[in-house]
Amino acid sequence: MAGADLRGSRVRVCPSATGVCEGLGVAQHKTQIVAYVRVSSIDQNLDRQLEAVGEVDRVFKEKISGGARTDRTALADCIGYVRDGDTVRVASMDRLARSLGDLREIVDEITAKGASVEFVKEQQTYSRDTDDAIGRFMLNLLGAFAEFERTLIRERQREGIRIAKAAGKYKGRSRKLTDDQITEARRLISTGVPKTTVARGLGIDRTTLYRMLASSLSSRPTDASGPAEAEA
Structure with missing residues (x-):
């Protein structure tokens, strides 16, 4: 059922473990807004992202620690599900991809199907119709900034651990x-x-x-x- 085009009432959730979606629908095409949310640990909470994306027709949830595309089954389900005219809404660029190259590739895959990608935090939307030089520049610029921001956060975490260890407060x-x-x-x-x-x-x-x-x-x-x- 992971690849089935079940279109129906709001809201249904597709957990990444099975790709099976809760709720019933009718096999009728209509444009939809779907959300993709991701955290890197099963212990982390998706609530902030769900609040950011707002009301949507379907939510694809990913809870995974690895960064490989092949491990992200909810993302694959999301890309496989969207059709021409649909919108994939994501809380921020760093929730869709972990690197600039990955971001470009995923956006290209989605827009190639006629769907658009909306990033709430960055207030940017990308589609096949707006794939111009300026749009591509903004995607690269904001994607690079998101990647830099993640690197900076990791550096701060490592520095905080180093200082705590030196003070004898970090126990791991x-x-x-x-x-x-x-x-x-x-x-x-x-x-x-x-x-x-x-x-x-x-x-x-x-x-x-x-x-x-x-x-x-x-x-x-x-x-x-x-x-x-x-x-x-």
Whole structure:
């Protein structure tokens, strides 16, 4: 169904994992405004982008950490879906592409189908009819600026981490425990060893231990006959 031209009522969502769209429609062509939104982590929130693009006929959501085009299935679904006269609305250029070359290529693919691309933040719209020298110049200029801005943000993040490390405040990501370590931690706690002592032995803090124990407990089948954990 990823390539099906299902045109119908507002609003439907196409998650990137399957490309299958929620909602039913009729096989009738009408111009539509579709949105493409992207974050680089499943933990990040799409709300700001969804607010920026406003009311649309369909939303293609991408949550992916990799930068390869082949991994961006929601983008492929979006490009495959649009028809002549449609508009692809994106919150900003850096949400559609990660580099200037990538941006030009994606815009060309969309406009070649007769659809237009609208960037909300940059207040720019590109289509096959407006593919002139000035339009191409603005795309290159704003795309290059977006790429530079991303680079600058990464530089600031690295500098902030460097300063925090120098001050002894940066600890990096919380260490994860293996299943065997969690099992052993439960065994020790059940014998009366304080959780603070167990956490120290595993090289993590008490809060992290609590979180990992709770997470592993919620992900395994309930066993009413299992031993209760001893409190520290």
